[in-house]
Amino acid sequence: MLIIFQLLASFVLTVLFGIKIGVDFSVIGVLSVLGIFIVNFIIVFIVIFILYVIFIYTTEKASKTNKIKHYLINSLGEYIFVMMFRVKMIVTGKENLPKDNNFVIYMNHIEYTDPIYVKIVYHKYPVAYVAKEPLFKTVLIKNVLRSIGCVSITKDADRSAMKSIIESINIVKSGQPMGIFPEGKRTYSNALIEFKPGAFKLAMKANADISPVCLYNMHGLLKKYRLRTHKIYIHILPIIPYKEYQGMDSQSLAEQVKTLINDQLIEYKKRIPEN
Secondary structure, rough: OHHHHHHHHHHHHHHHHHHHHHHOHHHHHHHHHHHHHHHHHHHHHHHHHHHHHHHHOOOOOOOOOOOOHHHHHHHHHHHHHHOOOEEEEEEOOOOOOOOOOEEEEOOOOOOOHHHHHHHHOOOOOOEEEEEEEHHOOOOOOHHHHHHHHOOOOOOOOOOHHHHHHHHHHHHHOOOEEEEOOOOOOOOOOOOOOOOOOOHHHHHHOOOOEEEEEEEOOOOOHHHHOOOOOOEEEEEEEOEHHHHHHOOHHHHHHHHHHHHHHHHOOOOHHOOOOOO
């Protein structure tokens, strides 16, 4: 949507400017029009970005589940990380998307852009994340995270981390779904590492369903000098209702979800070359 607006706005501005200066149809004239269009394209992008920054700062304390806020943030994410990064998202398992907001997303973690693409897939839901503390110290990123209800967590299993999990549990109970990466760090590969059982306390204590997601080939999109469109693969696995895992311990639940995601990774590797 944003790219269409940018193209149309740039085209209109170019036409108006061309009429004003009286551009002819010579080679130089055509090149001039092309140059004007590129300049207008860049100007429109800057204006869009500034408007988004203003929107993020002015709505940071507004409702964390506001549909318009999440829609606009998803649109910006899709505009930059899909259109501008030249990424093709291949999403399967959409029939497994949750029926309500009482769920927690658990997924493998490959690249720092993972949550952006997953949020685009779950665009109908006001998804927030349990995110690492350093992200909340970065200008603008911290405002976006706070604006949509993300919770900061330290890498250490201390009282601060427990407080963050309790806050996240209350958020899910209030009707806002959360996403968390149970590996606790990025792998930069299609291989899984240990799933931390403590991450599953979030869904267990909130009496929430679990929506497992498998990510594949997410890391190649940041290669330098990449010319081709990069394909990333996201598979939404069937929901694990709370009633089905109620009574399980967090270790067993972590192993179950890890197995489901790993099985899907194996299926991907059979059909699709790894980056």
